[in-house]
Amino acid sequence: MRFPTRWLAVLAATLVPLGAALAQAYPNKPVKVIVPFAPGSATDQIARAFSAKVADALGQTLVVDNKPGVNGMLGADAVAKAPADGYTILVGTNSTNAALKSLMKKLPYDQDTAFAPVAYLGQVPLIVAVNNDLPARTLRELVDMAKAKPGGVTFASASTSQLVSTEMLASMAGVQMTNVPYKSGPAAMTDLIGGQVNLFTADFAVMLPQVQGGKVRGLAVTSSKRSPAVPNLPTVNEALGLKDYELIAYFAVFAPAGTPADVVKRLNEAFNAAASSKDIQEKFAPIGFVVEPGTPDALAQRTRAETAKWAKAIRDAKIEPQ
Known part of the structure; x- marks a missing residue:
């Protein structure tokens, strides 16, 4: 009995630090926030303001990284191909997560399956x-x-x-x-x-x-x-004298597909809290920005609806895919 007991003790001692490492709460290092448009753009301004609030809530730095190009495709592609661990996220828009599918003949990722919806930020x-x-x-x-x-x-x-x-x-x-x-x-x-x-x-x-x-x-x-x-x-x-013209730009957070549900939940709660904060609302109210905190599932439904809406708008405007 002494032999197995001794080895059980060794195994237990080995697993303790491993368990402690696995149990480290997310996030335990800085989170990269990809903005698929240039510095100074609306997406950039909104991403930086939200990131500052979310960093306080998570207790970690959020590093904004601008990757503009091809109507946001380059930045979205970088997130689509990033590790699904919650440490690279996208501040997406109607461009990256709804319209690109209809504007481009071919995307380097599957717009419908490449991302995990995290949080809707608002519209303008x-x-x-x-x-x-x-x-x-x-x-x-x-x-x-x-x-x-x-x-x-x-x-x-x-x-x-x-x-x-x-x-x-x-x-x-x-x-x-x-x-x-x-x-x-x-x-x-x-x-x-x-x-x-x-x-x-x-x-x-x-x-x-x-x-x-x-x-x-x-x-x-x-x-x-x-x-x-x-x-x-x-x-x-x-x-x-028209009656059916309307076009709204919106902003939302996405992570790579396969990001753990508990990580998505943590990010969702942090971004919703930021959207509900008085200083964020006061900062962006002058530019017509309307916040709409919600669940990841609600964002998934909205994304499907917006994809269909923008596909119709692009067809009606007779814009040929590039």
Whole structure:
């Protein structure tokens, strides 16, 4: 009996440190937050503010890493192929987790299965704006200009929402405009102010300061109702007499597929707490950002619905997959 007892003691001594290591609470090292768009973009601003709050809740640093390119595809791909351990997460958008599937002929990952939904952060409308030197003072006048000279009005885009919102507007208004693609929203804004492009439709975080500062002329908002942040701007529907135009940009957190459920739960709780915090809400209310904390399952359902919605919008706008 002494022999097996002795070996049991040795085995127990061996397993104690192993068990202690396995029992270390998540997270026990910094978490990388991939932002698939450029610094200064709405996604970047929201990701950094949320990451600071979540870092406090988790007791670990969240390191924001910008990986812009191909309407967010490069950053999303990096997360899709990262270890499913909760230490690499994506602040995704309607671009990365809904529309890309319809915009690209082929993705380097399966958009429907590559990610584990974590937390919905919120949504924000866009503002349609033009260069100050453009004669058009209203969206109706801009559409008239485009009708008079098909393809003569140029518009910038650096993300799916920016591209689809303008193509959808053009399609519903019966006009043709020329797209000028950019790598980032801030770069597109610089050229709008400078007059290199005529039109740019972008989220409030990028556009509103420039409209309020008089650098560009706001014409309309893309939501179905006017925004309290800019109540003087009509909706696209109001400005053009349409009834079905609406396009909202949204933001959510995703992890690689296969991330443990307890890790997803911990992240969900931390991001929901951040979304519910007074300082986050006060910080982003001026740009029309509406928070909507919820469960991972609710985000999964929303993602499926948004994927179908954006597929229809892209088809209706006659945008060909690249």
